[in-house]
Amino acid sequence: MSTRALFRQDAYQTRCDATITAIDEQGIHLDQTVFYPLGGGQAGDAGTLTLADGTVLTIADTRKAQFEGATPDDAVHVPAPGQEETLAGLTPGDRVSAEIDWERRYRHMRLHTASHLMCAVLPYPVDGCSITTDYARLDFATVEPIEREFVEARLAELVGGSHAVETEWITDDEMAERPELVRTMSVKPPMGLGRVRLLRIQNVDLQPCGGTHVRNTGEIGRLRVAKVEKKSARTRRLVLEFV
Ligand SMILES: [Zn+2]
The missing domain is CATH 2.40.30.130 (Elongation Factor Tu (Ef-tu); domain 3)
Structure with missing residues (x-):
């Protein structure tokens, strides 16, 4: 089946x-x-x-x-x-x-690729992530304050940089030897199929991911940080929306 x-x-x-x-x-x-x-x-x-x-x-x-x-x-x-x-x-x-429904999926692809960019903008472990048609919600495990203007500006720079987005494959064994690639605490890399898919954003980010992405960061378009909040003492939550 x-x-x-x-x-x-x-x-x-x-x-x-x-x-x-x-x-x-x-x-x-x-x-x-x-x-x-x-x-x-x-x-x-x-x-x-x-x-x-x-x-x-x-x-x-x-x-x-x-x-x-x-x-x-x-x-x-x-x-x-x-x-x-x-x-x-x-x-x-x-x-x-x-x-x-392509319109819906393409929004997922754009927001999902943006969430990878966020990992480059904010160098903290990701402790939760939700990509919907209207927003991307990311929880970062950090006690550091997150500045909305800084995040928006840096994100716009990475989108405007039109970085190529590519997939690469490594074996389960190679993945096990490179735990530093894993950025998301709550989502395990898709192992068990013998090989793991890595998502590379040229010069920006590399991590295991089985999701769907755009081919170039330029396709993401303009985003705004709709919300930054303290989810818990050790977690900051950030919500991205299309402008
Ligand atoms: Zn991904």
Whole structure:
């Protein structure tokens, strides 16, 4: 029942043909997908599955599939409510055309890439992260004050610098030998597949990440720091929004 995670090869692919491998209480499982499942702080994708007869099934969310032996690539497509009749007509083996809500995903990609830039702006461990369509929320483990103007200016500089964003792969063993690459305390690197994906922002940042990113920081556009607050004695929370 394993899924080929096409979004890891090309985050800009918005559509693919696929075959339904299973339908259960979690949702619809496909042999391959462009839908990113909620993980690493990034929200799951929404979109549509179009059946061979033209019927359109609306997908409200994508989650990691839960079953014995599931890998981080195994995704399940969660249908929006009120489509019971269409769902009842589905059978494993049916072909579908899977298409993500690109506008929503592209906002995730821009904010997610910005959150990597934030790791270069603020050199503290990340103790929580949430990327949605409207904002990126990052918790930094630090007692140092964070200045909004400084963060906005430095971030704008890195966006304006149009740095290339690339993926690289290393083995699980190489990853285990380089713990300094891990910036996020709450998200473990996606290990267990034999190799780990690293995200490199040229001259800015390098860390393991399985999420979806833009190709160049220039695509992120203008962002503002909507909020800086003391979440706890040892954590500062920062919220980024599009201008
Ligand atoms: Zn990432």
